Amino acid sequence: MSDLTPAALPAIAFIGGGNMASAILGGLLRQGLPTASVEVVEPFEDARARLARDFGITPQPSASAALGRCQVVVWAVKPQTFADAARPVRAFTPGALHLSVAAGIPSESIAGWLGTDNVVRAMPNTPALVGQGMSGLFARPAVSADGRRLVEQVLAPTGQLLWVDTESALDAVTAVSGSGPAYVFYFIEAMTEAGIEMGLPPAQAQQLAIGTFTGASALAQASTEPPSVLRERVTSKGGTTYAALSAMEAAGVKAQFKTAIRAAEQRARELAAEFGRA
Ligand SMILES: NC(=O)C1=CN([C@@H]2O[C@H](COP(=O)(O)OP(=O)(O)OC[C@H]3O[C@@H](n4cnc5c(N)ncnc54)[C@H](O)[C@@H]3O)[C@@H](O)[C@H]2O)C=CC1
Numbered sequence: 394m395s396d397l398t399p400a401a402l403p404a405i406a407f408i409g410g411g412n413m414a415s416a417i418l419g420g421l422l423r424q425g426l427p428t429a430s431v432e433v434v435e436p437f438e439d440a441r442a443r444l445a446r447d448f449g450i451t452p453q454p455s456a457s458a459a460l461g462r463c464q465v466v467v468w469a470v471k472p473q474t475f476a477d478a479a480r481p482v483r484a485f486t487p488g489a490l491h492l493s494v495a496a497g498i499p500s501e502s503i504a505g506w507l508g509t510d511n512v513v514r515a516m517p518n519t520p521a522l523v524g525q526g527m528s529g530l531f532a533r534p535a536v537s538a539d540g541r542r543l544v545e546q547v548l549a550p551t552g553q554l555l556w557v558d559t560e561s562a563l564d565a566v567t568a569v570s571g572s573g574p575a576y577v578f579y580f581i582e583a584m585t586e587a588g589i590e591m592g593l594p595p596a597q598a599q600q601l602a603i604g605t606f607t608g609a610s611a612l613a614q615a616s617t618e619p620p621s622v623l624r625e626r627v628t629s630k631g632g633t634t635y636a637a638l639s640a641m642e643a644a645g646v647k648a649q650f651k652t653a654i655r656a657a658e659q660r661a662r663e664l665a666a667e668f669g670r671a
């Protein structure tokens with residue numbers, strides 16, 4: 394089996410040096426990828442200065458022959474920027490494996506823009522910043538087993554990885570786990586606000602809300618039982634949890650939440666239609 398440590402990885406290019414690139418790059422560097430193995434293309438000066446300060450790298454303002462040594466190119470630009478960003482990169486990266494984290498943009502469009510079928514799409518999420526991310530992955534059929542392993546090596550420091558068999562499943566991954574951290578933060582905000590409204594100091598209310606999410610997630614992860622059973626175990630008949638869950642059911646919170654997640658899935662499809670055209 395090949396060495397799976399970041400130190401053993403080939404050179405990697407990042408196109409776009411924002412949040413997601415920083416999450417992936419930060420994890421790789423922390424786990425031993427040498428800064429000399431990294432190229433970043435980032436047109437905005439402020440963003441380049443931040444990358445230099447945070448990671449000790451020297452990002453480039455535009456694509457250049459320096460990309461030629463990179464076997465993997467990570468695409469971390471906004472969906473609406475992808476087609477424009479691809480044009481200057483294509484000539485410098487023949488033979489590279491391309492890994493896109495852009496929401497919605499179909500691998501077929503990416504393959505067309507870059508002139509290669511060696512394309513993997515990933516949908517990570519921001520807990521990748523602390524190595525606790527959840528990523529869905531889809532490879533075009535032309536990607537070899539070695540190519541898939543390389544992608545796993547690149548993303549391993551970000552957290553858990555899950556290959557899906559169809560590209561359309563990535564829209565569901567985007568809606569559940571890609572956007573998902575925002576839903577969790579939203580609920581943390583709601584629980585914190587409720588705690589404050591009931592008289593708790595803000596810092597205490599926030600600690601209780603975050604600690605509860607951390608603990609419940611850890612319990613759900615460790616347990617062999619489904620979340621529904623764990624929920625029932627908290628819910629004493631006629632007790633406080635029952636009162637809260639009954640209020641949520643009466644208000645249609647679960648149904649509304651599911652509808653909201655479907656809106657994210659729909660938006661992922663729209664992004665493909667809006668920005669995925671070759
Ligand atoms: N933020 C999130 O939670 C997640 C984001 N994504 C996807 O990751 C991608 C990047 O998102 P973020 O990192 O949040 O965005 P961001 O805005 O933080 O980063 C994008 C970067 O691309 C740079 N850029 C713009 N034009 C460029 C060009 N022509 N060439 C190279 N770089 C260029 C921008 O200056 C910016 O620094 C998006 O496609 C998004 O769908 C995927 C999963 C989760």
Ligand SMILES: O=C(O)[C@@H]1CCC=N1
Nearest residue numbers: 496518567571572573
């Ligand atoms: O909101 C977005 O479009 C991106 C994709 C998943 C999370 N953030």
